[in-house]
Amino acid sequence: MKIESPGNFWKDYELIDSGRFEKLERFGRFCMARPEPKALWDKTLSEEEWERTVNVRFRPGAGFGKAGKEDSGTWDKCRKMEDQWVIRYKGEQPGLELSLRLGLTAFKHVGVFPEQAPNWEYIYRNTSVLVAEAASKGLPKPKVLNLFAYTGAASLAARAAGADVTHLDSVRQVVTWARNNMEISGLDNIRWVVEDALKFARREARRGNVYQGIILDPPAYGHGPDGEKWKLDECLYEIMECVSAILAPKDSFLVLNLYSNGYSAVLGETVVRQAFRLPADCPGIECGELILRDRFGKNLPLSIFVRLKR
Numbered sequence: 001m002k003i004e005s006p007g008n009f010w011k012d013y014e015l016i017d018s019g020r021f022e023k024l025e026r027f028g029r030f031c032m033a034r035p036e037p038k039a040l041w042d043k044t045l046s047e048e049e050w051e052r053t054v055n056v057r058f059r060p061g062a063g064f065g066k067a068g069k070e071d072s073g074t075w076d077k078c079r080k081m082e083d084q085w086v087i088r089y090k091g092e093q094p095g096l097e098l099s100l101r102l103g104l105t106a107f108k109h110v111g112v113f114p115e116q117a118p119n120w121e122y123i124y125r126n127t128s129v130l131v132a133e134a135a136s137k138g139l140p141k142p143k144v145l146n147l148f149a150y151t152g153a154a155s156l157a158a159r160a161a162g163a164d165v166t167h168l169d170s171v172r173q174v175v176t177w178a179r180n181n182m183e184i185s186g187l188d189n190i191r192w193v194v195e196d197a198l199k200f201a202r203r204e205a206r207r208g209n210v211y212q213g214i215i216l217d218p219p220a221y222g223h224g225p226d227g228e229k230w231k232l233d234e235c236l237y238e239i240m241e242c243v244s245a246i247l248a249p250k251d252s253f254l255v256l257n258l259y260s261n262g263y264s265a266v267l268g269e270t271v272v273r274q275a276f277r278l279p280a281d282c283p284g285i286e287c288g289e290l291i292l293r294d295r296f297g298k299n300l301p302l303s304i305f306v307r308l309k310r
Contacts, residue, residue, distance in 0.1 A: 001265050002288030003299075006117035012087040013114045015292040016053065018300050019043035023292075024050055027102055027110065028087040033057040034108050035073075036300065044296040055081040058108045075104045086184060089117065089153070096124045098156050099184040101177065111151045111177060115290040115302045116217075119255055120157040122307060123215065126253045127161035130212050133251065140164070142212035145204075145246070147197040147239075152178030152190075154215050154255070159187050163213065168193040168200055170225045194225050198235055201242035212252045214243055220260040232260050240275035247276075254308040257290070265289060268306040276308065284309040 006013065016024040016031065020043050023036040033054045043050070061073040084103040091097065098120075102111045123144075130142040144158040145166045151174055155167040159182070169175050172194045182190055193200065197218070218239070220232045240256070247254055258268050265287040272278070278285060287306045291299045 002286060003291060004118035004288060004305075005291045005293050005299075006114055007092055009092060010089060010114075010117060012089065015114075015294045015300065017043055017045045017050070017296065018292075018294045018298055023294075023300065024053060025114075027112075027114075028085055030055045030081045030085065032110070035060055038302065039300060041298060044294070044298070051078070055079045056104065060108075072106070073108060087112070089120070091117075091124065091157075092121055093124055093128075095128075096120065096157060096160055097185070098153060098160070098181070099186075100151070100153060100181055101184065112153060113150075113302075115292050116153065116257065118290060119215075119257060119305060120153055123154055123213070123253075123255060124157040124161045126309060127158045127163045127213055130251060130253075131162035142251075143210075144213035144215070145211040146215040147201070147243075148216060148218045149178065150174055150217065152181050154217070155190055156182060156185050156187060158213060158215070159190055160185070164189075164191075166191040166193060166211075168195055168197060170194065170196055170222065172225070196225065198239050198242065201239055201246060205242050205245040210246050210248045212248050213254075214247050214252075215255045215257075216243065217257040217259075232258075237271055237275060240271055244276045250310055252310055254306075256306040257303050258305075259303045263304055265304040265306070268304050272306045272308060278308075 012028045014026040018039040019041045021039055022033055023039055024033050031053050056075050056077045059074050059076055086099055086101050089098040100112050134142055141164045144163040146155045147168050149155050149167045149169045152167055155165050159165045167178055167190050175192050175194055218232055269287040285308045289301050290303045291301050293299050
């Protein structure tokens with residue numbers, strides 16, 4: 001099992017400190033404090049040092065932590081800052097350069113999950129290989145599908161590598177946000193879909209459409225564009241079976257990311273193995289955790305991933 005975190009080369013993001021169920025982060029010029037239920041330990045910096053550092057702090061509201069309201073609350077500005085700003089991700093690999101607009105939403109999220117940077121690197125690296133192979137054989141560009149795609153960093157990584165990218169999310173506003181990220185990153189021609197991911201995957205399977213790369217980052221709870229309720233425990237295996245039908249059987253890759261509390265990397269790997277009917281000795285599958293490491297060496301685990309390459 002792998003443990004991965006963003007590289008030190010990312011100058012526009014830093015986890016400064018963590019503890020007492022909070023994390024202190026820097027996104028570009030601005031620092032913020034947000035709730036973090038997995039930070040069970042003590043803070044290293046004092047409360048006074050946190051207060052001197054933060055530009056803004058997220059205050060949980062009524063219902064915070066309940067299903068469907070996990071991240072509700074408000075932002076309290078401690079110092080002058082913009083409501084929206086842009087950070088850059090210049091990756092470890094040449095050509096992976098993204099611009100990401102951030103903003104203080106009605107939830108504790110700001111438009112990017114920085115621990116996902118290792119997945120962006122994986123997507124860019126594997127997509128680049130597929131693009132080069134296709135070009136050498138005179139074949140069309142490989143197709144990459146990003147489900148539950150949020151503000152689109154993974155979509156941008158695949159597009160920067162040269163793929164034909166479809167970006168799907170059930171929330172029109174975040175699809176618009178992702179389109180803006182594409183434009184300020186100097187990219188173009190991503191296909192945008194506002195749709196329920198499971199319905200779309202079923203329809204693609206019926207049509208016989210296949211993709212050379214599929215990325216999934218499903219929430220624990222959610223709603224489709226027509227109010228469909230989404231509960232990960234009830235839908236994960238079904239959607240992975242649909243995905244197994246639309247991922248090309250060779251020269252392809254899968255990235256599954258899961259945030260749901262209680263899910264382990266082994267659980268995610270078993271779901272993928274069973275949905276794809278993989279043998280026990282399949283060499284192309286890997287799993288692990290994505291973490292952030294603060295200045296003081298404390299590792300904050302945030303999600304698990306499963307990757308399949310074939």
